[in-house]
Amino acid sequence: METAVDLDLAQVRAFIQAAEVLHFGHAAEELSISQQALSKRIARLESTLGRRLLDRGGGGVRLTEAGRRFLEPARQALAAADLAVAAALEAHRPLRIDVWGHLYAPMRTLAQVATGEPRLELGHGRDLPSVITALSRGDIDAAFGRVHAPLPAGLTHRLVRLEPVDAILHAGHPLANATAIRPAQLRDGVLWTPGALHRLDFLHRFATAFGIHEHAEGTNLGLDHFLADVAVDPRRFSLLPADLPLPPHPAIRSVPLIDPTPLYAWSLLWRDNGGHPLLGTLTNTLVTEAERNRWLEHDSTRDWLPERHSSDAGTSATSCGP
Template identity: 85%
Template sequence: MDLDLAQVRAFVLAAEELHFGHAAEELSISQQALSKRIARLESRLGMRLLDRGGQGVRLTEAGRRFLEPARQALAAADVAVATVLDAHRPLRIDVWGHLYAPMRTVAQVATGEPRLEPGHGRDLPSVIAGLLHGDIDAAFGRVHAPLPAGLTHRLVRLEPVDVILSVDHPLADAPEIRPSQLRDSVLWTPGALHRLDFLHRFAESFGIADRAEGTNLGLDHFLADLAADARRFSLLPADVPLPHGPAIRSVPLVRPTPLYAWSLLWRGDDGHPLLRALVSAFVAEAERNRWLEYDPVRDWLPEPHPPPGSGRSV
């Protein structure tokens, strides 16, 4: 049986998003066109792959069996196209949010195909400019609205964040800290707070009135300045390795635990043949490591609503 890869791709995106609107937007087609592609695929296979009803979109048993082989078929097709269209140029991907070490996540995906050429953007606006001008093919970091038309992003990781503070801070020896306990402390930021969306929203949400801004000269310098003041604190992902030297503590934040949202960002009409393979690699890694687990009772996100398709196992 010969399968239409456009139909297979429509099914895979709908199955991953569990939302026809989001899948259609990612493919830059209408929901009606997406539905027709999936219906034709189901007709060719002779069985229903997705249930559409009042409870939303759900995979059937046949759809669950078909999903992973379908992903593999698309990845193989993308690689085949790449060998013909652009065999020598790697996919250029910039990261931003360097204190939060985005390369840790990219490195887990970049061990094989697709071939990546990593770079560094200063911040989200500079990365957006690079994408729109065609200087890079994709980017990885924390995405927040508004985004210009023509760009697509996909959430790939929700990472728990710890509080870091001086060993002389009153809470330094606590086994865990609630965000509300930081109201009498000073939020130390590596730059202007209004440009650091995650930290800004954390401060506003949990009533952190006292803030102090430094200059982003790298993690070592940032932590040394933090350690110099017993009232200061900041936030870092829980598994970011801290350098030896500065007298600081890293303490888990609980009730709720802040989650830092990492996304892959690209131009909707980007023609790099390895882009789909990169997205598939991130999706597979997220599923393998349970990167998108989220419990609104236990966790905190700056976004007003939980990301589509995420859910924490209990």
């Protein structure tokens, strides 16, 4: 029988930081300790485990095979310890939630539930991978956006809103004065994207599904800049939520999409090993609002979703996943 090993969390934290940046000096700066102190903590951890976790040499810092095996469980253990401390000392601190999703605005959904308890503290993740990293580290309690890839073990999500999107067109576009547009009618246009198309999963799947081969891309600098970039070329179009209030712009038209109507799926994402004591309150509030506002209603013969999942309320599967 193996002897149980009691880990020193300061040593574990030092190892994780060094393993993530692969540089002792930078890791020490992040932890606000000296490089010598960082080295001693990692050396003591390696002594406790009886395994070398990091190789230090002229070529830099590298994880050993034991270090690679240890890293992810160590992250989970540290996150669990941080959660335990938070539960004991900060039960009433705000829920830390990151949102992501370029010009689709999840804040408009959260604003409808962000009164009273639980109090929310919002941050902005760059994309889904960066949000997953923040969740795994315990830097945030939950996240809100479109889940579009297999999730790592230990994370759960629940679909809470399906949001129709409209076509945003240059006023000179041939379809700008239509009362409604079928997505396939846009195949000869130029899809404008606020970022690299391959990083914008929904827009990428939309272009692939409806045969749109030309696109132009820029930087996400907010809604006004977004509209100005669409207005550069009469062939340009993009997609925005149907209920998003648009600022006046003489060269822009918003036209509903039908046959099918694309739906953007929003999910709440969190660690499935517990978490902030008020996370359940937020989940229940979002579910109640979804029912009251009919956010999850859809017709598979009328609407388009990039992916579909089997229904299983209360688990990571969703009724018609993102």
